[in-house]
Structure formats: structure tokens, C-alpha cells
Amino acid sequence: MALVIIREEGADRLTLGHLATRAGVSKPIAYEHFTTRSGLLTALYKLLDEQHVQALQEALTSTHRTMQDTADVLATAYVRCSLDMGGEWHAVRAALAGNEEMGVVQQELLAGYVQLFHATLAPHSSLPPAALYRCCVGLVGAGEALSVLMLSGQCSELEAASTFSSLIQGSLSSPPHR
Known part of the structure; x- marks a missing residue:
């Protein structure tokens, strides 16, 4: 879902809250998993x-x-x-x-x-x-x-x-x- 957000809306729109909303999960789940936006971006960068x-x-x-x-x-x-x-x-x-x-x-x-x-x-x-x-x-x-x-x-x-x-x-x- 994070890649879809980047592709469709740009990297600036990729926040933990927005990712949670688009993925249909609660915000605490996104924050527990990635902790920060930088953590999310770093995990995504490593995956790519x-x-x-x-x-x-x-x-x-x-x-x-x-x-x-x-x-x-x-x-x-x-x-x-x-x-x-x-x-x-x-x-x-x-x-x-x-x-x-x-x-x-x-x-x-x-x-x-x-x-x-x-x-x-x-x-x-x-x-x-x-x-x-x-x-x-x-x-x-x-x-x-x-x-x-x-x-x-x-x-x-x-x-x-x-x-x-x-x-x-x-x-x-x-x-x-x-």
C-alpha cells in the first residue's frame, strides 16, 4: 500500500496515519510497526x-x-x-x-x-x-x-x-x- 501511495500521491503524502487509513488498519498498528515516518520510509527503501x-x-x-x-x-x-x-x-x-x-x-x-x-x-x-x-x-x-x-x-x-x-x-x- 505504501508504494501505491507514493505512486499515486507522491512520497510527501506517505505518513503513518495516511498509510493506516488507506490500508484499513488503526493508526496505532502502523505506529507500532514502523514507529516513525522515517522508519516506514527506511523499511520501504530496504525492500525496494x-x-x-x-x-x-x-x-x-x-x-x-x-x-x-x-x-x-x-x-x-x-x-x-x-x-x-x-x-x-x-x-x-x-x-x-x-x-x-x-x-x-x-x-x-x-x-x-x-x-x-x-x-x-x-x-x-x-x-x-x-x-x-x-x-x-x-x-x-x-x-x-x-x-x-x-x-x-x-x-x-x-x-x-x-x-x-x-x-x-x-x-x-x-x-x-x-
């Missing part, structure tokens, strides 16, 4: 992130591929996941901006994406592990930025995915970093 990671992992489960195939699958799946979420993930994150607890959550989730990218790309990279890690941090940021660009209508899904794939491939084929 979990779905995003699961979809990425499913896309990457097929047999080992070439670097280009791996980059294409990773980029396409990342961009597709962002599109499938329809911007709710970014709306929830924006609603939590400035929340101290959210900073910790974002770092935790970022580390998960970096780890996933690192594990996926390591077989195709000659970069030392620390350099590949830094590269993956940048790639996750690039994927986010391209997703925002696509969701705002400034590029197509295909353009975002192909640009992201090119960035992935370029970062893996560049000379080793210190």
Missing part, C-alpha cells in the same frame, strides 16, 4: 533495494560470459530494475534525504551493490582488487545517475543501458590503477 538486488542477481545467474556479455547483462538489468520500480526507489530516497539514519542505510546498501559489481566483474578484470573496488563504486554511481536521467525522460532505456555497458567495459579495459 532488496528487489533490485534480487533482479540483478537473477539476470547474472546464467553461465560465465565474455566481458562484453557480462557488462551488457549487468547494465541492462540495472537500468531495467530502475525502470520497473517507476521512480519509487528514488522518491523514497529523496524523502529520506538529510535523515541521519538514512546515511547509514545508504552506505550499507551501496556496499552491497559494490560487492555485487566487484564479484561479477572480477573474472573479467586485470585490475588489482582495491582498484576494481574503487572502479565499482564509480560504476554504481554512474548506474544511478543514468537511471535518474532515464526516469526523467532525458534518455531511453536502451541509451541508458548501452551507455552504462560502455562505461563498465571501458573501466575494465583501462590500464591498471594504483
Whole structure:
């Protein structure tokens, strides 16, 4: 129901009281479960992130591929996941901006994406592990930025995915970093 509220009315309308009303439960139930609006938004953000990671992992489960195939699958799946979420993930994150607890959550989730990218790309990279890690941090940021660009209508899904794939491939084929 929380996602429906965000989709239909915007993240600013998502309060515990409004969620309780729309879900047909008493307000104390919503407050007992989430305690605060930030708690609700954080739980929702983690749920959306979990779905995003699961979809990425499913896309990457097929047999080992070439670097280009791996980059294409990773980029396409990342961009597709962002599109499938329809911007709710970014709306929830924006609603939590400035929340101290959210900073910790974002770092935790970022580390998960970096780890996933690192594990996926390591077989195709000659970069030392620390350099590949830094590269993956940048790639996750690039994927986010391209997703925002696509969701705002400034590029197509295909353009975002192909640009992201090119960035992935370029970062893996560049000379080793210190």
C-alpha cells in the first residue's frame, strides 16, 4: 500500500496515519510497526533495494560470459530494475534525504551493490582488487545517475543501458590503477 501511495500521491503524502487509513488498519498498528515516518520510509527503501538486488542477481545467474556479455547483462538489468520500480526507489530516497539514519542505510546498501559489481566483474578484470573496488563504486554511481536521467525522460532505456555497458567495459579495459 505504501508504494501505491507514493505512486499515486507522491512520497510527501506517505505518513503513518495516511498509510493506516488507506490500508484499513488503526493508526496505532502502523505506529507500532514502523514507529516513525522515517522508519516506514527506511523499511520501504530496504525492500525496494532488496528487489533490485534480487533482479540483478537473477539476470547474472546464467553461465560465465565474455566481458562484453557480462557488462551488457549487468547494465541492462540495472537500468531495467530502475525502470520497473517507476521512480519509487528514488522518491523514497529523496524523502529520506538529510535523515541521519538514512546515511547509514545508504552506505550499507551501496556496499552491497559494490560487492555485487566487484564479484561479477572480477573474472573479467586485470585490475588489482582495491582498484576494481574503487572502479565499482564509480560504476554504481554512474548506474544511478543514468537511471535518474532515464526516469526523467532525458534518455531511453536502451541509451541508458548501452551507455552504462560502455562505461563498465571501458573501466575494465583501462590500464591498471594504483
